Amino acid sequence: MKRLLTLLFLWCFLQSSYAQRGTFTQTFMKDLEYRDGTYTANLKQNVFGDLIFTDSKGNAYTYEQKYLNKHFSEIGSGLEGKRKFMKELIRKSRRERDYQIRYSIDIFGEESIRDNRGYQAKKGKDIHGEYFEESDGEFKTAIKRNFRGELEYQENDFSATLGKDIFGKWSYKDSDRNEIQFSQVTWYRLLKRFGSDKDILWFMIDKMFALNEKGGYGAAH
Structure with a gap:
């Protein structure tokens, strides 16, 4: 049992260390770049205020501005908030390859999550109340x-x-x-x-x- 707990702790420690051992740099356009050996990642903000994370493993996570404002308001426009957000995305992307996902909210307030593997979810409110749908x-x-x-x-x-x-x-x-x-x-x-x-x-x-x-x-x- 102690051996199992030790291995579990070690795995969690290694996962949390991934984004700490590499190097973060800020570009002239105030985007973030990360490098750790052959692995690289970028976090860019487009003209619409969306945050787009991409890495050298072909992963791409897009968070549209409305979704960010509702669910990740703590990120703000500062460097530190974006750096913490990027660290979490790096941890996720380490276990993925060629994975693309988009988080958005439309003009009617409907939240939507879609990826390139057939998963989609939407949540909103109609005249009868809240609704949620999910499909893989x-x-x-x-x-x-x-x-x-x-x-x-x-x-x-x-x-x-x-x-x-x-x-x-x-x-x-x-x-x-x-x-x-x-x-x-x-x-x-x-x-x-x-x-x-x-x-x-x-x-x-x-x-x-x-x-x-x-x-x-x-x-x-």
Whole structure:
């Protein structure tokens, strides 16, 4: 056990040291360049304010300005913030080759992540509430609210909903014919524990998947 922990610590230390042993330089255009032996990387800011990271392994990470402002506001325009950001990207890119990914937010506020390996995700808000979709070319998941205010979850052929009826009673239903109605007391306990109906839905889905893997449930009515 001690040997395993030692090896794990050593691996983490080596990973964190990658971006520290090389040399950072700033160009005339205030872009950042990094060199460590044969490995090189660049972090440039284009005229639109996007940050673009590229390296000698063919990797390219593009962060559009709106996405940066929302999720990486701590970077700012200073050198130190960009240097820290670049260090993290170097750690990621060390394990990749020819990987390209773009992070963006469109004029409607929809966040989007797309890469060159078939992965894409988008998150936003419509008239019914927030939504999220994710796909890797083989599996697709989505969660959103319908016009009745219910949460809907879709994962390939599996679907589930969580919502309340006209009497205010909450229930969970899925495509495996499971249906669970919560008493008011149980529902408030779940809310206290998880904080939101979305987190409760995730909890229910995880439980159903776990039971399914064990072969331990049938339809509940």
